[in-house]
Amino acid sequence: MNIGKSLILLIVAAVLTYPLVPQSSDYIIHVMTLAMVYMILAMGLNIVPGFCGLLDLGYVGFYGIGAYTAGLLTIHYDMSFWVIVPLAALNGALWGALLGAPTLRLTGDYFAIVTFGFSELVVLFLTNEIWLTRGPLGLPGIQPITVNLTWLNEAWYFQFYDKTPNFYVVALLVGLVFFIMRRMEDSRLGRAWYAIREDPLAAASCGVNILNYKVIAFAISAAIGAVGGCFYARWSMFLSPDMFKFWESFLVLCMVVLGGLGNIKGALLGAVILVCLGEVLREVLTSLGLPPETRFMAYGLIMVLIMRFKPSGFFPAIASSGRSNPLLLDLQKRLAARNAPKDEARDAAA
Amino acid sequence: MTPLLEIDGISKRFGGLLALTDVSFNVIEGEILGLIGPNGAGKTTMFNCIAGVYKPTSGNLVFTRDEKSLRINGRKPEKMTELGIARTFQNIRLFSALTVLDNVRIARHCRTTSNFFRSVLRTRFQRAEEKEIVDASMRWLDFVGLGHHALADASSLSYGDQRRLEIARALATEPKLLLLDEPAAGMNPRETRMLVDLIHAILDAGVSVMLIEHDMKLVMKICKRLVVLDHGTLIAEGGPKEVRENPQVIEAYLGRGAAHA
Numbered sequence A: 001m002n003i004g005k006s007l008i009l010l011i012v013a014a015v016l017t018y019p020l021v022p023q024s025s026d027y028i029i030h031v032m033t034l035a036m037v038y039m040i041l042a043m044g045l046n047i048v049p050g051f052c053g054l055l056d057l058g059y060v061g062f063y064g065i066g067a068y069t070a071g072l073l074t075i076h077y078d079m080s081f082w083v084i085v086p087l088a089a090l091n092g093a094l095w096g097a098l099l100g101a102p103t104l105r106l107t108g109d110y111f112a113i114v115t116f117g118f119s120e121l122v123v124l125f126l127t128n129e130i131w132l133t134r135g136p137l138g139l140p141g142i143q144p145i146t147v148n149l150t151w152l153n154e155a156w157y158f159q160f161y162d163k164t165p166n167f168y169v170v171a172l173l174v175g176l177v178f179f180i181m182r183r184m185e186d187s188r189l190g191r192a193w194y195a196i197r198e199d200p201l202a203a204a205s206c207g208v209n210i211l212n213y214k215v216i217a218f219a220i221s222a223a224i225g226a227v228g229g230c231f232y233a234r235w236s237m238f239l240s241p242d243m244f245k246f247w248e249s250f251l252v253l254c255m256v257v258l259g260g261l262g263n264i265k266g267a268l269l270g271a272v273i274l275v276c277l278g279e280v281l282r283e284v285l286t287s288l289g290l291p292p293e294t295r296f297m298a299y300g301l302i303m304v305l306i307m308r309f310k311p312s313g314f315f316p317a318i319a320s321s322g323r324s325n326p327l328l329l330d331l332q333k334r335l336a337a338r339n340a341p342k343d344e345a346r347d348a349a350a
Numbered sequence B: 001m002t003p004l005l006e007i008d009g010i011s012k013r014f015g016g017l018l019a020l021t022d023v024s025f026n027v028i029e030g031e032i033l034g035l036i037g038p039n040g041a042g043k044t045t046m047f048n049c050i051a052g053v054y055k056p057t058s059g060n061l062v063f064t065r066d067e068k069s070l071r072i073n074g075r076k077p078e079k080m081t082e083l084g085i086a087r088t089f090q091n092i093r094l095f096s097a098l099t100v101l102d103n104v105r106i107a108r109h110c111r112t113t114s115n116f117f118r119s120v121l122r123t124r125f126q127r128a129e130e131k132e133i134v135d136a137s138m139r140w141l142d143f144v145g146l147g148h149h150a151l152a153d154a155s156s157l158s159y160g161d162q163r164r165l166e167i168a169r170a171l172a173t174e175p176k177l178l179l180l181d182e183p184a185a186g187m188n189p190r191e192t193r194m195l196v197d198l199i200h201a202i203l204d205a206g207v208s209v210m211l212i213e214h215d216m217k218l219v220m221k222i223c224k225r226l227v228v229l230d231h232g233t234l235i236a237e238g239g240p241k242e243v244r245e246n247p248q249v250i251e252a253y254l255g256r257g258a259a260h261a
Ligand SMILES: Nc1ncnc2c1ncn2[C@@H]1O[C@H](COP(=O)(O)OP(=O)(O)OP(=O)(O)O)[C@@H](O)[C@H]1O
Pocket: B014, B017, B019, B037, B038, B039, B040, B041, B042, B043, B044, B045, B046, B090
């Protein structure tokens, strides 16, 4: 247990220091940054199918909304990335709530179809509203992330054209989202979601307003997706509608399912595995003369295999309110103390 | 004295089937009221109407709390819970992937308020509330005798314990009226005896109880008053002895002609 924990910490530390190594390869930093973008997306998506038990096939729609929000605000208003992140999150949450409020009454499959339709709608909007998005031409020339500390020192104005600073920005965002997820997981909010996932009728009988909590889940999930998109826009410095096709939703869903529905760390691992696999497949498939899009068949195959052999993913421990919570640790001790005299009595009798 | 719950001419129709026809009776504060009747009589449907799962086709439900009478038919289940009506289910509906403690913690939802921001920032208020939730949940788990299983998975409990956990979960919402749908089903004699004590303790805690039960010995023992349904209509109401000797009741349970045999 403790060895496992130290090992994970060691790996995280190694990954985080890698870009500082002089011989580090730009390509590997790029892949790691991409993996972290997907970590944000996978954690965000996890809320809806993982915590709440609703299938969401349109997650990429919110990613796209966040990306274009960031892109347009940067191009037209030259806003700072640090102002855009909360704005994009709010915009994502707004659309999440607008889509969720009327449609979350639908059950299971119908809801999944609506979310699918929504993400297609986002792509159509981005393609056709040329006055705003330039349509299929895309949005080039988005300024990279800047940090402006001139109020501290005249010389402290940084523009992140380089791979390394972007890597640290996205690592920061991953940390932030992870922190928020962990806090939500072990709270009244998270428990209300698990109740809905486990048994909606019993949840309602416990006083949970099901529709409200589904809308909240959807909005928060959308906000996190938008934050991911926001970074992506400033990092890639170019956006086009076909970056936000349905396949991206499917890919993120694969990551969540691979890691184990409802498990935050699982989502992180799922993102790493599938991003790396994507890179490998791109090489292998092109060398075989196949178009790179065929990699989605591999993802599909993975989904089928997981469903068949490991339906609960790599980390089957379904999110249940954090065992590391001091209140629960304390309770565990008290229970042990309470049971101990009984055991002694039994031992004495034997 | 105004009754705790007044059921006034409730009917419930499912398509062509009248599951309840113009049923009226009262639940008085501080009593254990038995609701009995043969299979398919409409007992669970009655509970679902009271708990807000079904909206009655016609009739009124009037709930009195703190001297205020409210017409409550058609309110949502979570509103009923908030008002002080809690229930258990005939076929156990626990949150089975969660721990015993979490099952009860969720029931504190309607008595607590921490939202997203408080949860993420973990404010002092939120931490105090979380502690209060754990303490209250442990109190109710100890009340039904499941305290030592608090951190076990709900699905690992025995059948009788699962039924008791459902009762603890319902009690944790701090109800004035508790609806128990066949709590003794599947219990062994020892568990049933414990259940009798538990129901009396619930009453002593100031919660009125309405009980659906097929175990007639149990019902006759703990209910001072019974209501009998058959094919969705109320056929008898009164003390256990009265009801037992009512020819209509005998006929409903044993078939036509039995009353004269
Ligand atoms: N949702 C529903 N839709 C259609 N019919 C229903 C529904 N719920 C109950 N019924 C019907 O209403 C009638 C009464 O059912 P109910 O479950 O209330 O009986 P009960 O008295 O609880 O019986 P039991 O002792 O078997 O639990 C039955 O004929 C049942 O088939």
